[in-house]
Amino acid sequence: KSGFVAIVGRPNVGKSTLMNQVIGQKIAIMSDKPQTTRNKIHGVYTTEEMQIVFLDTPGIHKPNSKLGDYMVKSAEGALSEVDAVLFLTDVSEELGGGDRYIIEQLKKIKTPVFLVLNKIDKVHPEQLLPVIEKYSKLHSFAEIVPVSALLGNNVTTLLDQIGRYL
Ligand code: GDP
């Protein structure tokens, strides 16, 4: 099995941390230069069973310029070409305008979108369900996976779930 997965989410939700956790020290390309290319390789995860190429999709954030407008269109195209999209959010923060904006963009594509609720180590387990309910009202997610990218909690489950879409 092999395929392409795009990671989207507003700044600081833990995209780079998740990649570090998945790829570990072997990571080759992980520059954090924002919005330089349409689809930048974040990292490649390889096991005997599967290979997943993770892509960073710039331009999904709210545009503040004409160029931004173009970036959003381009991001839409990029997200249509992958096997799955991971929409990362920070469960320790309120669902805000930044998240809502990205969800609106994700509604335009047919690609399965995972809701990845990151930073579960920062909240009590009983706080998860209300968050899931809030997000579920806004979009029909293919999968909902709570993780701690920092501690590595549930990251293997996430990878297994991705495998089902490749
Ligand atoms: P990005 O902007 O989406 O790439 O976010 P980063 O990966 O740079 O993470 C932003 C901050 O959140 C950093 O200080 C990380 O250490 C922290 N962070 C990321 N994932 C987690 C997590 O699962 N738990 C906690 N407590 N902090 C996290």
Ligand code: MG
């Ligand atoms: Mg980053």
